[in-house]
Amino acid sequence: xxxxxxxxxxxxxxxxxxxxxxxxxxxxxxxxxxxxxxxxxxxxxxxxxxxxxxxxxxxxxxxxxxxxxxxxxxxxxxxxxxxxxxxxxxxxxxxx
Numbered sequence: 001x002x003x004x005x006x007x008x009x010x011x012x013x014x015x016x017x018x019x020x021x022x023x024x025x026x027x028x029x030x031x032x033x034x035x036x037x038x039x040x041x042x043x044x045x046x047x048x049x050x051x052x053x054x055x056x057x058x059x060x061x062x063x064x065x066x067x068x069x070x071x072x073x074x075x076x077x078x079x080x081x082x083x084x085x086x087x088x089x090x091x092x093x094x095x096x
Contacts, residue, residue: 001072002072002074002084003096005095006094006095006096007074007075009094009095010045010074010082010084010092010094011074011075011082013045013092014045014047014074014075014082017045017046017047017082018047019047019048019049019080020039020043020046020047020048021035021036021039021046021048021049022048022049022050022051023048023049023050023051023054023061024051024053024054025051025053025054025055027054027055027056028061028064028065028068033065033068033069036048036065036069036071036083037069037070040069040071040083040084040085040087041085041087041088042087043091044084044085044086044087044090044091044092045074045082045083045084045092046082046083047080047081047082048065048080048081048082048083049079049080049081050079050080050081051079052079058076058078058079058080058081059076061081062076062081062083065081065083066083069083069085070085071083071084071085072084072085
């Protein structure tokens, strides 16, 4: 569970990160979830864009993705989701 200070730090890093995935009308497929899992292991911090043709609310999708990948939701702003999961070999120096 991330503390407020840690989330604030990660939100600051997310500002400069591009979205590397988009979720559209197809929703969350097993293939997409596997790609998200791989990206979290490689990057630890990812940003996802939810397209307008997606029926689910971004908050619901964020919780679903986080629970299926073992990640934590850093933020949901509009149609952007930020997720974090510590990698086996950590790359980010997240404060305590």
